[in-house]
Amino acid sequence: MITSIKWRNSLIAYTLLARPMVLIGIVLVYTVGSLIARALGTAYDFTAFGVGLAALLLVSIGVDYANEYADVETDALTHRTLWSGGSGVLPQGSVPQHRVLFIARLLIGLGLLTGLLATLSEILNAASLLLLIIGAVGGWVYSMPPLALAWHGWGELTNAVLGGLVLPLYGYTVQTATLTADVTLACLPFVCFIFLNMLATTWPDRHADAQVGKRTLATRWSAKHLRLLYIFAAILSYAILAALNSTLPREVLIASVPAIPLIVWAARGYTRGASPIATVIAMSTLLTLQMAAWFIVG
Structure with a gap:
């Protein structure tokens, strides 16, 4: 009985470490990339x-574990929300830290091996394998040495590029085996939204991050300058959409409009409260509606 409870608690802990809500977002963005390929005429x-x-999931869970391992000190100090502060598992001591790091390496290795074998079997292709490798390496150095980009002011941009550009392009190339400039440009507005999300989710952790030497933008910039950066990135996302009006399907452009009042609402509250929920809602709305639009176009 005791052993059964112990196994159950361990399973729950390792599941929480994988950040299920983050994984859901990863699956959705990957799906958007594949739907873009379908909409542009590729047989699904x-x-x-x-x-x-x-x-992708093997690599992503491994990266999440590595991030949890790297952030254990700051996560122990911060007030956790659904979208910030980590899973809270490692600070509780419910699973050994060294085991989490080992599993992180194992999962990333298995994910890359899966991609390689699938490429050799011609299920996947060289372009998608390259993007999977870029995602794995980028996800690792985001929080882990030697670069630990999130600790030196580059985490927000790195996360935005990986999640908003590399990830949907991976989904696209899995279907097409090629990349085009138009598809790459079509992803840029969502890159801006993920950047906004990173600004919002690092804000509640700024004091804990500063205490342990994690130099996010929220620890280095004033609230005023952060708000200006937030507004700039929000405007840039829709400026890019407007510039792509002749290349993006009309349905995708229209689907992007409902997120405008949400991002305005989020911008008004950014740095004035601890919760990142407004930005999360705006980003999720844009993602969901654009995904539906690409599905309709296809």
């Missing part, structure tokens, strides 16, 4: 989609 390959997703 469900086998490639499934294998590509399996490799």
